[in-house]
């Protein structure tokens with residue numbers, strides 16, 4: 502399913518948070534949204550998972566306008582793993598995952614055997630089976646993060662929206678999560694801060710600065726030393742990854758900034 506952000510503008514309290522953002526996530530591709538703090542990345546995602554209504558522009562799922570869909574219909578197609586998620590609930594991990602099936606259950610039906618098997622498969626994929634009976638409030642930051650990903654996958658979405666999904670994860674879990682994303686047959690829009698992980702994991706990148714899309718394309722097209730200097734104010738060298746050739750950034754901590 503193709504996801505299209507179409508000319509989105511968001512203004513709040515007299516400030517422009519997003520300015521005429523257009524970005525396409527083609528069916529089955531992983532598109533990364535990167536940019537400095539406060540550049541509008543989460544704002545863009547919020548417009549997609551309907552936590553925020555843009556002042557102008559819209560979002561398309563193929564040729565259907567997402568804001569016009571019912572909440573249930575939208576949730577059958579789009580799942581989000583976000584910074585806003587509230588896990589301070591007295592639920593076990595298994596119960597939390599079952600909630601992910603809600604959009605697909607008709608008339609308040611409770612999850613049956615097929616749903617339970619799906620949840621178990623996803624727990625194995627994400628490596629949280631041993632947490633199944635733990636209360637979600639007792640989990641570490643990284644464990645919670647993986648439970649949220651599992652809940653999104655249990656939803657069996659066609660489009661997955663992820664806001665900094667790796668921020669609490671250790672190195673192994675970061676790489677596992679991103680390689681898992683690449684194996685999913687869904688369209689993915691993901692905000693990442695780590696440009697090297699973004700270059701490795703994403704088919705395409707969009708770069709936001711002050712609410713505007715300033716570059717978009719393949720990681721090779723986008724990640725230049727000039728762009729990193731201009732957008733992030735950081736001096737970096739770009740080298741090809743020795744195994745797969747994707748661009749990777751090296752930083753000089755003695756001379757981090759250009760100004």
Ligand SMILES: Nc1ncnc2c1ncn2[C@@H]1O[C@H](COP(=O)(O)OP(=O)(O)OP(=O)(O)O)[C@@H](O)[C@H]1O
Nearest residue numbers: 513514516518536537538539540541542543544545
């Ligand atoms: N309701 C609001 N009213 C006013 N300003 C807001 C509102 N919501 C967000 N902002 C501001 O909009 C800007 C963009 O916020 P956003 O969360 O989209 O940035 P971001 O790129 O995701 O940042 P980060 O990398 O720090 O997570 C920030 O300066 C933020 O303070």
